[in-house]
Amino acid sequence: xxxxxxxxxxxxxxxxxxxxxxxxxxxxxxxxxxxxxxxxxxxxxxxxxxxxxxxxxxxxxxxxxxxxxxxxxxxxxxxxxxxxxxxxxxxxxxxxxxxxxxxxxxxxxxxxxxxxxxxxxxxxxxxxxxxxxxxxxxxxxxxxxxxxxxxxxxxxxxxxxxxxxxxxxxxxxxxxxxxxxxxxxxxxxxxxxxxxxxxxxxxxxxxxxxxxxxxxxxxxxxxxxxxxxxxxxxxxxxxxxxxxxxxxxxxxxxxxxxxxxxxxxxxxxxxxxxxxxxxxxxxxxxxxxxxxxxxxxxxxxxxxxxxxxxxxxxxxxxxxxxxxxxx
Amino acid sequence: xxxxxxxxxxxxxxxxxxxxxxxxxxxxxxxxxxxxxxxxxxxxxxxxxxxxxxxxxxxxxxxxxxxxxxxxxxxxxxxxxxxxxxxxxxxxxxxxxxxxxxxxxxxxxxxxxxxxxxxxxxxxxxxxxxxxxxxxxxxxxxxxxxxxxxxxxxxxxxxxxxxxxxxxxxxxxxxxxxxxxxxxxxxxxxxxxxxxxxxxxxxxxxxxxxxxxxxxxxxxxxxxxxxxxxxxxxxxxxxxxxxxxxxxxxxxxxxxxxxxxxxxxxxxxxxxxxxxxxxxxxxxxxxxxxxxxxxxxxxxxxxxxxxxxxxxxxxxxxxxxxxxxxxxxxxxxxxxxxxxxxxxxxxxxxxxxxxxxxxxxxxxxxxxxxxxxxxxxxxxxxxxxxxxxxxxxxxxxxxxxxxxxxxxxxxxxxxxxxxxxxx
Numbered sequence: 103x104x105x106x107x108x109x110x111x112x113x114x115x116x117x118x119x120x121x122x123x124x125x126x127x128x129x130x131x132x133x134x135x136x137x138x139x140x141x142x143x144x145x146x147x148x149x150x151x152x153x154x155x156x157x158x159x160x161x162x163x164x165x166x167x168x169x170x171x172x173x174x175x176x177x178x179x180x181x182x183x184x185x186x187x188x189x190x191x192x193x194x195x196x197x198x199x200x201x202x203x204x205x206x207x208x209x210x211x212x213x214x215x216x217x218x219x220x221x222x223x224x225x226x227x228x229x230x231x232x233x234x235x236x237x238x239x240x241x242x243x244x245x246x247x248x249x250x251x252x253x254x255x256x257x258x259x260x261x262x263x264x265x266x267x268x269x270x271x272x273x274x275x276x277x278x279x280x281x282x283x284x285x286x287x288x289x290x291x292x293x294x295x296x297x298x299x300x301x302x303x304x305x306x307x308x309x310x311x312x313x314x315x316x317x318x319x320x321x322x323x324x325x326x327x328x329x330x331x332x333x334x335x336x337x338x339x340x341x342x343x344x345x346x347x348x349x350x351x352x353x354x355x356x357x358x359x360x361x362x363x364x365x366x367x368x369x370x371x372x373x374x375x376x377x378x379x380x381x382x383x384x385x386x387x388x389x390x391x392x393x394x395x396x397x398x399x400x401x402x403x404x405x406x407x408x409x410x411x412x413x414x415x416x417x418x419x420x421x422x423x424x425x426x427x428x429x
Numbered sequence: 430x431x432x433x434x435x436x437x438x439x440x441x442x443x444x445x446x447x448x449x450x451x452x453x454x455x456x457x458x459x460x461x462x463x464x465x466x467x468x469x470x471x472x473x474x475x476x477x478x479x480x481x482x483x484x485x486x487x488x489x490x491x492x493x494x495x496x497x498x499x500x501x502x503x504x505x506x507x508x509x510x511x512x513x514x515x516x517x518x519x520x521x522x523x524x525x526x527x528x529x530x531x532x533x534x535x536x537x538x539x540x541x542x543x544x545x546x547x548x549x550x551x552x553x554x555x556x557x558x559x560x561x562x563x564x565x566x567x568x569x570x571x572x573x574x575x576x577x578x579x580x581x582x583x584x585x586x587x588x589x590x591x592x593x594x595x596x597x598x599x600x601x602x603x604x605x606x607x608x609x610x611x612x613x614x615x616x617x618x619x620x621x622x623x624x625x626x627x628x629x630x631x632x633x634x635x636x637x638x639x640x641x642x643x644x645x646x647x648x649x650x651x652x653x654x655x656x657x658x659x660x661x662x663x664x665x666x667x668x669x670x671x672x673x674x675x676x677x678x679x680x681x682x683x684x685x686x687x688x689x690x691x692x693x694x695x696x697x698x699x700x701x702x703x704x705x706x707x708x709x710x711x712x713x714x715x716x717x718x719x720x721x722x723x724x725x726x727x728x729x730x731x732x733x734x735x736x737x738x739x740x741x742x743x744x745x746x747x748x749x750x751x752x753x754x755x756x757x758x759x760x761x762x763x764x765x766x767x768x769x770x771x772x773x774x775x776x777x778x779x780x781x782x783x784x785x786x787x788x789x790x791x792x793x794x795x796x797x798x799x800x801x802x803x804x805x806x807x808x809x810x811x812x813x814x815x816x817x818x819x820x821x822x823x824x825x826x827x828x829x830x831x832x833x834x835x836x837x838x839x840x841x842x843x844x845x846x847x848x849x850x851x852x
Contacts, residue, residue: 305577357548386550387548388548388551
């Protein structure tokens with residue numbers, strides 16, 4: 103099984119899907135000749151040509167709108183937002199059109215578009231290259247939001263997103279692109295959207311998180327294991343709609359739950375996770391549900407000490423996990 | 430003047446509450462640190478609560494006769510050195526704020542502040558498995574009992590049962606808890622009658638007796654013992670003994686000795702009922718009943734089987750003295766495995782003792798009476814004593830108790846000038 107970086111897994115998934123299905127095409131800023139600013143579409147232009155790998159103007163609204171139109175017409179577009187921070191001009195298209203298409207047309211039409219966007223901080227990207235935007239879309243029935251944490255999940259879930267018959271937002275952590283490496287099977291496989299995944303079995307505390315924070319939690323868990331603290335780690339993978347059953351099961355397992363996101367704390371995905379647990383697990387809870395998240399400030403600062411203050415890291419996660427274990 | 434709280438102190442390992450029997454101070458009284466402020470009764474022992482501060486009593490929040498949980502407020506005291514105390518608390522507050530700021534929540538690690546804070550999971554598990562949380566040691570922060578603590582206990586199968594809870598249910602079911610009885614059949618007070626509130630030791634005795642008689646299926650048997658030789662020996666040396674040792678040589682000491690020897694042979698009687706099992710105790714610790722006016726104490730002669738008659742006589746003397754002066758400690762009262770009750774001291778010749786819960790039996794030593802008996806077809810004047818045994822029929826049967834009593838009888842009847850070793 104080849105070892106791939108997170109971004110290689112993305113590129114592989116795109117290439118395999120484009121080879122498998124002639125309706126699959128990619129569009130976005132600099133995705134063609136340049137192969138993407140992060141090189142996610144590297145080599146696709148050469149292999150599939152300008153008809154299927156479209157360089158677009160700096161107009162996210164158009165990228166989304168063209169994609170939605172093509173999807174409704176039977177194509178399988180994969181639109182790239184260069185940075186998740188730039189998705190804002192496309193929000194109207196995504197929420198008002200893509201999310202509601204099937205419902206509005208009484209099932210006559212659908213918009214099977216995948217919108218990929220690199221999110222997250224820790225790369226000195228400052229305000230417009232560091233944000234987490236998933237919460238904005240996470241109460242829009244009709245949308246699905248997938249945020250993989252490993253190269254293996256990235257490939258399997260991106261393929262699932264492309265094959266899904268409804269719009270999927272696919273957020274990739276830009277720091278994970280070259281930081282995370284792992285085994286990725288060369289054969290074709292698909293992972294289920296809407297299903298979370300236990301990344302580590304444990305008995306003492308439950309950590310529920312997603313994206314790059316899964317990686318931090320796993321690192322912290324290894325350290326805590328040396329002190330006899332055994333963490334159970336659930337990776338949400340799909341943050342909307344949430345896999346309620348698995349969340350409840352994981353929370354019940356230990357009764358001590360830590361929720362982690364890199365996003366601003368208030369109104370984030372993990373607030374909804376906390377609500378699900380509170381609704382279903384009261385008599386299994388042994389500690390207050392804990393949230394570890396970014397501060398409620400507008401965005402990630404540029405100055406390195408300030409970025410460090412905002413950004414999630416293994417030390418912060420370890421401290422919060424230990425604190426909960428000792429409660 | 431800053432006000433300080435005084436709380437019910439922990440007066441023994443397993444003690445969870447105490448009853449204020451008497452307040453020794455009134456509101457407005459000035460007290461020094463360590464001055465006694467109240468008499469408190471736990472289980473059956475009186476203790477004094479010392480003041481933790483020097484100051485003026487501001488408010489008594491607990492009334493006499495009220496039962497207060499350990500750690501709960503009993504009174505407020507206004508301390509005098511206002512300024513230094515205040516600055517102290519300010520510093521403490523500042524310090525604690527600092528700690529909060531650094532987001533270290535573990536500053537109460539060593540305390541028991543969270544001991545009684547139960548999470549929903551802990552409460553559910555304790556109820557489902559009938560676990561007495563007071564008996565569980567918490568491993569969480571501030572002594573908090575965690576879900577894992579309970580899961581471990583459940584997995585181990587050694588659950589501290591919520592006995593009081595169960596009993597409350599039992600009582601409710603049979604409808605005869607003492608409070609209920611009192612309520613349902615309230616006799617009216619006529620003019621001239623005296624009302625004596627049931628509290629303190631009286632209340633504890635009442636509860637224990639109800640518990641013993643309700644829970645334990647009692648059975649009784651009595652043997653007659655000829656102690657003529659013992660009586661003549663003891664009467665001959667008692668004055669000399671008192672002069673040399675400084676305390677009296679009672680008949681009771683010989684009986685204690687005989688019983689502890691017999692218990693060694695029949696450990697079945699030296700045991701306790703523990704729900705799903707019977708615990709046969711290794712140590713032979715004999716509880717003896719000591720009455721004081723309207724109170725009854727049951728101090729313990731520890732390891733009676735290892736003691737000489739003289740040592741037993743001294744223990745009896747000391748414990749009785751302590752009981753009459755109200756100085757018995759909970760240490761003196763703990764660990765009894767069998768009770769010997771000197772009913773003969775009241776002149777009784779026959780009685781049916783109530784077993785001292787959770788022991789298996791109680792032996793009543795009745796009055797020694799000179800009686801005509803027939804020996805070798807001739808009348809003889811002999812000193813005769815009745816020994817009446819009450820037994821817990823769940824633990825014991827007639828056969829083993831009969832053998833036990835026979836052995837006690839044999840030991841006592843063979844006690845004479847030649848066989849008795851006082852020292």
